[in-house]
Amino acid sequence: MASFHLECVECGGVFTEDPALLVCPRCSTEQEPGGHARGVLLVRHCGLPSSWPLDGSSLRAWLPLPPTLELPRHPVGGTPLLPVPSLRRQLGMPHLWVKDDSRNPSGSTKDRASWLVCAKALQYGFATVAAASTGNAASALASCAAAMGLRAVLFVPDSAPPAKLLQIRACGATLLAVRGSYDQAFELSSAACAARGWYNRNTAMNPFTIEGKKTAALEIATEIPGHQVDAVIVGCGDGVILGGLGKGFADLEEARLLARGPRLLAVQVGSSDALARGWEAGHAHAARVERAACVADSLNVEAPRNAVHAMRVLRESRGDCVRVDDDAVRQAVALLGSWAGLFAEPAGAAALAGLLRALETGAVRRDERVVLMVTGHGLKDPGAAQILFPPQLCVGCQVDELPADL
Ligand SMILES: *Cc1c(COP(=O)(O)O)cnc(C)c1O
Ligand SMILES: [Zn+2]
Numbered sequence: 118m119a120s121f122h123l124e125c126v127e128c129g130g131v132f133t134e135d136p137a138l139l140v141c142p143r144c145s146t147e148q149e150p151g152g153h154a155r156g157v158l159l160v161r162h163c164g165l166p167s168s169w170p171l172d173g174s175s176l177r178a179w180l181p182l183p184p185t186l187e188l189p190r191h192p193v194g195g196t197p198l199l200p201v202p203s204l205r206r207q208l209g210m211p212h213l214w215v216k217d218d219s220r221n222p223s224g225s226t227k228d229r230a231s232w233l234v235c236a237k238a239l240q241y242g243f244a245t246v247a248a249a250s251t252g253n254a255a256s257a258l259a260s261c262a263a264a265m266g267l268r269a270v271l272f273v274p275d276s277a278p279p280a281k282l283l284q285i286r287a288c289g290a291t292l293l294a295v296r297g298s299y300d301q302a303f304e305l306s307s308a309a310c311a312a313r314g315w316y317n318r319n320t321a322m323n324p325f326t327i328e329g330k331k332t333a334a335l336e337i338a339t340e341i342p343g344h345q346v347d348a349v350i351v352g353c354g355d356g357v358i359l360g361g362l363g364k365g366f367a368d369l370e371e372a373r374l375l376a377r378g379p380r381l382l383a384v385q386v387g388s389s390d391a392l393a394r395g396w397e398a399g400h401a402h403a404a405r406v407e408r409a410a411c412v413a414d415s416l417n418v419e420a421p422r423n424a425v426h427a428m429r430v431l432r433e434s435r436g437d438c439v440r441v442d443d444d445a446v447r448q449a450v451a452l453l454g455s456w457a458g459l460f461a462e463p464a465g466a467a468a469l470a471g472l473l474r475a476l477e478t479g480a481v482r483r484d485e486r487v488v489l490m491v492t493g494h495g496l497k498d499p500g501a502a503q504i505l506f507p508p509q510l511c512v513g514c515q516v517d518e519l520p521a522d523l
Pocket of ligand 1: 225226227253254320352353354355356357358359415416462464465492493494
């Protein structure tokens, strides 16, 4: 009674659901060590709902879960779409919104993917779920797994921001701090899953990561007045949030609720520019970079795993890839703080940096209906923001000692 199947983004092969199935068995024979994931699978629903997912329970009908599966309550998604009046005035953009995904339980968009993967792990009867991560996917999985009574094993570069590493340990997960890059941790974790029989949540490799992240698109289109958005802008690393957004809007088109989804703009920062290189060269997939080390640690990816699907989403949405540098991202952290009251981690502020750049190049017009995805909370990496701000004012306890010019 499968109500969905899985379709390969490369060869179009169609497969029935199977707990052991991650990527396309045909295309994955071409997998290069350390390269982008070959044969990424998308969920194809056999019949989507014909009405808008107005709340958490109606949203569930858009997900590949058996209706009878009972899940512990863990409030992922349903994050606010904020009209940000000061930011609108500052930018002269009357139709700008921020989707504040930093309000997920572990503070990032990664909760959306981890929630669906944990739900599938419960359905399939796995006891342990594992993943590699630059930090947020791991803290999201640690949190979701704990809430759902699963064990989590996380492989994270030992250079990840300390707060992210602490979040993982605080949720009782097994943290393996890898002396190496995220890309190396990815290879290690996939090998460990195969050897130990753990459920593999690695981004793009597990089809439910893209499917879980699509809920952000469903929420945006449901909530925005008139359901119409011109552009959604998001910081990009592996390209799975981007791919999830594309999948969500495509599902709404397939359900005939939306005539045409928005343009999707991927923001790439500094040396972490594998997707931008592939896009500018007109390739079918992202390039691979030697050393990804930008200020936005969540975007430091050398071989974007969702390389093929992400590029297709950019093309099919008539979107674009926008480059910004580290300084522009730091500035965007400060602007989001003082114009919207939101403290984002650098990867979360990258969308605003990308918007400012896109306004300069004309890729976005000021009168358009634009949504910025703020994907992660600033408390996850306070160190990255420190250098932005002048030293704090220290004062004594007497009112007449206060500086005169306050
Ligand atoms: C993971 C992450 C991203 C990028 O998502 P990808 O799917 O890797 O492109 C952006 N922002 C934050 C805060 C993240 O954790
Ligand atoms: Zn295939």
